[in-house]
Amino acid sequence: MPKTVVMAKGRVEAFSDGVFAVAITLLILDIAVGEDVGNGDLLHSLGQLWFNYLAYAISFLTIGVMWVNHHNVFSMLANVDHGLLYRNLFLMAVVSFVPFPTSVLSRYVHGHGSANMRTAVVLYGLTMVALAVAFTLLWGYVYRSANIRNADINDKTVRAEFVRSAAGTGLYTLATVIALFVPVLSLALFALLVVSFAFARPGTRAT
Amino acid sequence: MPKTVVMAKGRVEAFSDGVFAVAITLLILDIAVGEDVGNGDLLHSLGQLWFNYLAYAISFLTIGVMWVNHHNVFSMLANVDHGLLYRNLFLMAVVSFVPFPTSVLSRYVHGHGSANMRTAVVLYGLTMVALAVAFTLLWGYVYRSANIRNADINDKTVRAEFVRSAAGTGLYTLATVIALFVPVLSLALFALLVVSFAFARPGTRAT
Amino acid sequence: MPKTVVMAKGRVEAFSDGVFAVAITLLILDIAVGEDVGNGDLLHSLGQLWFNYLAYAISFLTIGVMWVNHHNVFSMLANVDHGLLYRNLFLMAVVSFVPFPTSVLSRYVHGHGSANMRTAVVLYGLTMVALAVAFTLLWGYVYRSANIRNADINDKTVRAEFVRSAAGTGLYTLATVIALFVPVLSLALFALLVVSFAFARPGTRAT
Amino acid sequence: MPKTVVMAKGRVEAFSDGVFAVAITLLILDIAVGEDVGNGDLLHSLGQLWFNYLAYAISFLTIGVMWVNHHNVFSMLANVDHGLLYRNLFLMAVVSFVPFPTSVLSRYVHGHGSANMRTAVVLYGLTMVALAVAFTLLWGYVYRSANIRNADINDKTVRAEFVRSAAGTGLYTLATVIALFVPVLSLALFALLVVSFAFARPGTRAT
Numbered sequence: 001m002p003k004t005v006v007m008a009k010g011r012v013e014a015f016s017d018g019v020f021a022v023a024i025t026l027l028i029l030d031i032a033v034g035e036d037v038g039n040g041d042l043l044h045s046l047g048q049l050w051f052n053y054l055a056y057a058i059s060f061l062t063i064g065v066m067w068v069n070h071h072n073v074f075s076m077l078a079n080v081d082h083g084l085l086y087r088n089l090f091l092m093a094v095v096s097f098v099p100f101p102t103s104v105l106s107r108y109v110h111g112h113g114s115a116n117m118r119t120a121v122v123l124y125g126l127t128m129v130a131l132a133v134a135f136t137l138l139w140g141y142v143y144r145s146a147n148i149r150n151a152d153i154n155d156k157t158v159r160a161e162f163v164r165s166a167a168g169t170g171l172y173t174l175a176t177v178i179a180l181f182v183p184v185l186s187l188a189l190f191a192l193l194v195v196s197f198a199f200a201r202p203g204t205r206a207t
Numbered sequence: 208m209p210k211t212v213v214m215a216k217g218r219v220e221a222f223s224d225g226v227f228a229v230a231i232t233l234l235i236l237d238i239a240v241g242e243d244v245g246n247g248d249l250l251h252s253l254g255q256l257w258f259n260y261l262a263y264a265i266s267f268l269t270i271g272v273m274w275v276n277h278h279n280v281f282s283m284l285a286n287v288d289h290g291l292l293y294r295n296l297f298l299m300a301v302v303s304f305v306p307f308p309t310s311v312l313s314r315y316v317h318g319h320g321s322a323n324m325r326t327a328v329v330l331y332g333l334t335m336v337a338l339a340v341a342f343t344l345l346w347g348y349v350y351r352s353a354n355i356r357n358a359d360i361n362d363k364t365v366r367a368e369f370v371r372s373a374a375g376t377g378l379y380t381l382a383t384v385i386a387l388f389v390p391v392l393s394l395a396l397f398a399l400l401v402v403s404f405a406f407a408r409p410g411t412r413a414t
Numbered sequence: 415m416p417k418t419v420v421m422a423k424g425r426v427e428a429f430s431d432g433v434f435a436v437a438i439t440l441l442i443l444d445i446a447v448g449e450d451v452g453n454g455d456l457l458h459s460l461g462q463l464w465f466n467y468l469a470y471a472i473s474f475l476t477i478g479v480m481w482v483n484h485h486n487v488f489s490m491l492a493n494v495d496h497g498l499l500y501r502n503l504f505l506m507a508v509v510s511f512v513p514f515p516t517s518v519l520s521r522y523v524h525g526h527g528s529a530n531m532r533t534a535v536v537l538y539g540l541t542m543v544a545l546a547v548a549f550t551l552l553w554g555y556v557y558r559s560a561n562i563r564n565a566d567i568n569d570k571t572v573r574a575e576f577v578r579s580a581a582g583t584g585l586y587t588l589a590t591v592i593a594l595f596v597p598v599l600s601l602a603l604f605a606l607l608v609v610s611f612a613f614a615r616p617g618t619r620a621t
Numbered sequence: 622m623p624k625t626v627v628m629a630k631g632r633v634e635a636f637s638d639g640v641f642a643v644a645i646t647l648l649i650l651d652i653a654v655g656e657d658v659g660n661g662d663l664l665h666s667l668g669q670l671w672f673n674y675l676a677y678a679i680s681f682l683t684i685g686v687m688w689v690n691h692h693n694v695f696s697m698l699a700n701v702d703h704g705l706l707y708r709n710l711f712l713m714a715v716v717s718f719v720p721f722p723t724s725v726l727s728r729y730v731h732g733h734g735s736a737n738m739r740t741a742v743v744l745y746g747l748t749m750v751a752l753a754v755a756f757t758l759l760w761g762y763v764y765r766s767a768n769i770r771n772a773d774i775n776d777k778t779v780r781a782e783f784v785r786s787a788a789g790t791g792l793y794t795l796a797t798v799i800a801l802f803v804p805v806l807s808l809a810l811f812a813l814l815v816v817s818f819a820f821a822r823p824g825t826r827a828t
Contacts, residue, residue, distance in 0.1 A: 011427060011485055013218060018435025021225025022643075025233065025303045026439065033311060039320025046311075046330060060303070064296040071218055086612060089478040096439045096474070104447060104456075113453025120456060198293060220632060228639025229436075232647065232717045240725060246734025249741060253725075267717070271710040278632055405707060425634060425692055432642025440646065500819060503685040510646045510681070518654060518667075527660025534663060 009080045012088060016070060019092045023099060024063045027056050030103045052106040059102040062194045066095060066131060072161070073138055076153045084148065087141050091134035094127065101127045109187075121183040125176030128190060132169035139165045168197070216287045219295060223277060226299045230306060231270045234263055237310045259313040266309040269401045273302060273338060279368070280345055283360045291355065294348050298341035301334065308334045316394075328390040332383030335397060339376035346372045375404070423494045426502060430484060433506045437513060438477045441470055444517045466520040473516040476608045480509060480545060486575070487552055490567045498562065501555050505548035508541065515541045523601075535597040539590030542604060546583035553579045582611070630701045633709060637691060640713045644720060645684045648677050651724045673727040680723040683815045687716060687752060693782070694759055697774045705769065708762050712755035715748065722748045730808075742804040746797030749811060753790035760786045789818070 031052045033045045070091070077084075101124040108120040139162040142149065149158070171193055179186035238259045240252045277298070284291070308331040315327040346369040349356065356365070378400060386393035445466045447459045484505070491498070515538040522534040553576040556563065563572070585607060593600035652673045654666045691712070698705070722745040729741040760783040763770065770779070792814060800807035 007485060007489065011431060014221065014428065014431045015435055015481060017218060017221045018225055018432055018639075018642075019439055021222055021639075022229050022436050022439040023442075024299070025226055025229040026443070028230075028303050028307050029233070029236075029443075031307050033314075035314070037315070037319065037323065040322035042311075042315055042319075042323040042326040046326065056304075057300070060300050061296070064293075064299070067222060068292060071214060075214065085482060086478075089475070092438070092478070093471070093474045096442050097470075100442050100445050104460075107447075107449070108451075108456055112451070112456075115454040116451065116456040119460065123460060221635065224632060224635045225432075225435075225639055228432075228636055229643050231713070232640055232643035235644075235717050235721050236647070236650075238721050240728075242728070244729070244733070244737065247736035249725075249729055249733075249737040253740065253744060263718075264714070267714050268710070271707075271713070274636060275706060278628060282628065421692060421696065425638060428635065428638045429642055429688060432639055433646055436643050436646035437649075440650070443650075499689060500685075503682070506645070506685070507678070507681050510649050511677075514649050514652050518663075521654075521656070522658070522663055526658070526663075529661035530658065530663040533667065537667060 007080050009074055009077055012080050012085065013074055016088065016092060019095060020063060020067045020070070023096050024060055026099045027059055027102060030099065030106055031056060051109050055102050055106045058191050058194060059098055061198060062128070063095060063098060065194055065197045069135060073142060076142060076150055076158065077148055078150045079148045081145065081148050084138070084141055084145070087138050091138060094130045094134050097127060118179060118183045121179040121186050122176060124190065125172065125179050125186060128172045129169060129176055132165060132172045136162065136165040136169050214287050216281055216284055219287050219292065220281055223295065223299060226302060227270060227274045227277070230303050231267055233306045234266050234309060237306065237313055238263060258316050262309050262313045265398050265401060266305055268405060269335070270302060270305060272401055272404045276342060280349060283349060283357055283365065284355055285357045286355045288352065288355050291348055291352070294345050298345060301337045301341050304334060325386060325390045328386040328393050329383060331397065332379065332386050332393060335379045336376060336383055339372060339379045343369065343372040343376050421494050423488055423491050426494050426499065427488055430502065430506060433509060434477060434481045434484070437510050438474055440513045441473050441516060444513065444520055445470060465523050469516050469520045472605050472608060473512055475612060476542070477509060477512060479608055479611045483549060487556060490556060490564055490572065491562055492564045493562045495559065495562050498552070498555055498559070501552050505552060508544045508548050511541060532593060532597045535593040535600050536590060538604065539586065539593050539600060542586045543583060543590055546579060546586045550576065550579040550583050628701050630695055630698055633701050633706065634695055637709065637713060640716060641684060641688045641691070644717050645681060647720045648680055648723060651720065651727055652677060672730050676723050676727045679812050679815060680719055682819060683749070684716060684719060686815055686818045690756060694763060697763060697771055697779065698769055699771045700769045702766065702769050705762055705766070708759050712759060715751045715755050718748060739800060739804045742800040742807050743797060745811070746793065746800050746807060749793045750790060750797055753786060753793045757783065757786040757790050
């Protein structure tokens, strides 16, 4: 069996920071007003974008929280091996994907029929589930790989993060299932979840 | 009460540098000529974009000055905690937002009616106010958090920056209110403010 | 004859990480649904993008594997000289180019006629060949330039990587030639190749 | 007179690397085929983009050479002061601008009339002149500011680079003036200039 490649974590962090930064900044490309707005109507047009602003805020905060989470994972690592690298790449693929469901959601959340709205919310929810799954896989791998962790990180700390991620996966799955019946409640839950992840940070980790 | 996460500032700087770099480079996507320009008319079409070039220059310089400011904040920090992290994330959200009002301003500043022009200038002004508020929050937090500062940074230095930011917020608010009555004067003030922030740098800080 | 410029590798890595991160994140801009989807039809529209998702996944994984490969090259270097710099720049040009053939492939792989499909697959294949050639040039240069390598890297290790790259070039060329006759088989080979490059990592290198 | 801010050069390099990486990667967004290409016509459509590929190659190489140049400037610095920071920001503004004239050139270089072609080439040339001017300002500033340079860098080395940049400015200005009369010759000169800057690197600098 071939041994795994082990690399310093610096470049993995730099690449990941780049992906996070580009994905979070591309979100703005989805906010635009048309070319042919009659005089005095620009204010109205800007107002009609209210949901785009809200979706921008939620997705921005979501990617931001993921970035903080990502930092948390890497602060516990001494090195990166092959298995972690590809789990990280999967996470990056989902992070880069976020602008697409955000765009669909902004466009179809109102004025295009309730069936489309439901579809848009479910697509967004599935992406949130994929983000949570990606983090659960990452934490699970760190839990099983004591050899790539910093010496002072014990199993208990990592297991707590793994459980947290798995619980997040469950909550996002629940919110996505709810979207099949009451999409607007589901949206409120997505906003609530990201805000609570942002504020309720139990762990302490001084790197 | 949970303790706050404390992290090294390196990755926060790297992520922020990425957001600044992407946002400042996306500004160019707003400058374009149409497909169907008759022979000999390209020069004229390029000339009609004069305000796009000007808006590009002002927004570029604004984000550039913000980046210098951001460096100034972080040069005073030894560590980053949870509270600073989310205040920094709010600033990043506003920085990423800048290409949108710049785009609206470029398009509606002339030839689309005075009411639309006023709306576009006010939207731009509100974004400038939000930038100034984000910095004021950041400096205010650094002022209250001696524990994350470098040992050689005293309260007086930080308070001076906080006051500077608060004054900037006031000036941008004033310029935005003026936009309701004389939009073109407001635009001149935005340009003047960013140029004066770029050149009149009173503090000295050797990192 | 002028001597070559020798520079530290840190900035070359930072610039390259930026290019990889932007190119990999721009791939998502190619996935979008139209504006005028009737009520209840959004699900169908999203389903019709199945090949866009697949192309996104393949190209994302391809750029990701290239990034791992790139890290592998640079982990063996102590310095970067002028010759390596421009070979790296050629690689960056090909990496930045990937979103274009991915976009063409997504659009023309079905529903636009078999001749167009074949063209799209060949274009994609040629880009893969160019990527493999760029890496072969890079490894060949590292093999010939013992003076820029880390002291503990011997010729044998580098030659193994060079041979691997050359073999990859051969395989991608073969898959591209196959595209002229059975495009769909060629696509399956591109997916198979990138997955096998991702999983079958024989070398070991602890940086 | 206020003292100037002095900062470590690390973050200025990181921000600049980000701008270079984003600008160089955005160039690909200008290469695209239309939606409605009939069966068997995709190959022809791709062929018609030949000038887009060429413009991509020239602009990519130009930004790449500028990046190498930029590295060269910073390898001679120990610190960055306020004056250098804003000269660097001006350079970044021009680098970010490059995708626009590249796009105009790709579109109007043939099939849209000779007057438009001349305009497009002159616009591209003026951008090249602005790049050369930005570097000349940067080198001139480094020449006058011995206090921010590395101790082992003497005036002679810096003056040689300054003269080189000034000569580059002259050559690009000449090529741009030629564009007014024989645009196609001017284009050949732009390609020749960037290739010769890439290959003929007289200085030696081991950082």
